[in-house]
Amino acid sequence: MKLLVLYPAGFTTNEIDPDYLFECEIAKTADIQTIFFNYDAYIMGERLKLFGNLVNAADYVAIYRGWMMKPEKYRQFYNDLSDKGISLINSPEEYCNCHMFPYSYNKLQNLTPKTLIFPENEEIDWDSVRCTFDRFMIKDFVKSVKGFGFPEYLTSEMSNAELDQYVLKFKNLRDELFTGGIVLKQYVELDRIGGHTHEFRAFYVKGQLATIYQNSDNKEDDVPEDVLNNKELCLLNSNFYTIDFARTTNGKYIVIETGDGQVSGLPSETEAELLYTELQHLFWG
DSSP states (O other), X not given: OEEEEEEEBOSSSSSBOGGGXXXXXXXXXXXXXXXXXXXXXXXXXXXXXXXXXXXXXXXXXXXXXXXXXXXXXXXXXXXXXXHTTOOBSSOHHHHHHHHSTHHHHHHHTTTSOOEEEEETTOOOOHHHHHHHOSEEEEEOSSOOOOSTTOOSOEETTSOHHHHHHHHHHHHHHXXXXXXXXXXXXXXXXBOEEXXXXXXXXXXXXXXXXXXXXXXXXXXOOOOOHHHHTOGGGGGSSOSEEEXXXXXXXXXXXXXXXXEETTSOOOOSHHHHHHHHHHHHHHHHO
C-alpha cells in the first residue's frame, strides 16, 4: 500500500495551513502523496471538500496530520473519507483509544501516576479523591489547561466548594474543547535542570517505536531503551499513536500522556523527516 497524508487548509484559503506546510514539503520530498481539505469549514458543519489530485484512492492508506478533532467529528471524518474511497490509518475507536487518556489507562497504570476518572455528568466523589490523593492535577479526557491563573495542582485540604469551583473554571477554560469528562491525576514532581523538565514524545506505528524527540528545552539525557520498549506500551489498540514521558525527581521515567499520532505535534523539520521516513519503513516496508 502507498501512503497518503491529508492536511488541513488555512482558515480563509484553499492552501495548506501554514503550520503544516513544512511537513507537507517533507512528505512530497519523500514521494508521499498529499492532499488537503477545508478543515475550518468542515469543523463548523460544511461538507468535506478535498483539494489536490488523487487517483485510485484504494491503493493508499491515509494518515491525517492536523489539528485535534473531537471523537464524534473524527468519526464523521473517517466515514466521509471512506465514502470517497480513502481509508484512514486509525478507525474512530482506535483514535479514541489513545487520544482520550482514560481509554489507555488500564494498560498503562503501572507506568503512569494514579488516576481517577469521572465521565461527563458524573458527580465527583471528593471524599474518594481525598482518600486517594494529597495533591492532584485536573484535566479532561484529552488535555489540561496551563496559565490563565489555574493552579498547577489542587490539594485534598481544599473544601468541596473550592474544588467544585476549580472544576467549573476548568470546564469554562476548555469551553467547546472540553471532552469526555474529568480526569484527576496524582501530582508528581518532575526533575528539572535549569528550570527545564526532562520530557519526551515517542511515536509508535503498529506497536513499534518509530521515533522519539525531546519535548522540552532540556537537551540532557535520554529515555532508557527498556522504558521505550516496555511491552505495555506496544499493546495499545491503535496503529499510530504517541506516548509522552517525563523523568521524576527520583530518576524514574513515567508516562504522562498518550495521543493519537495524527494529531500529535512535531517541533521541527528534523523530527518530521525522521517520522515520515519511519512511517514509510515500518508501516509500508
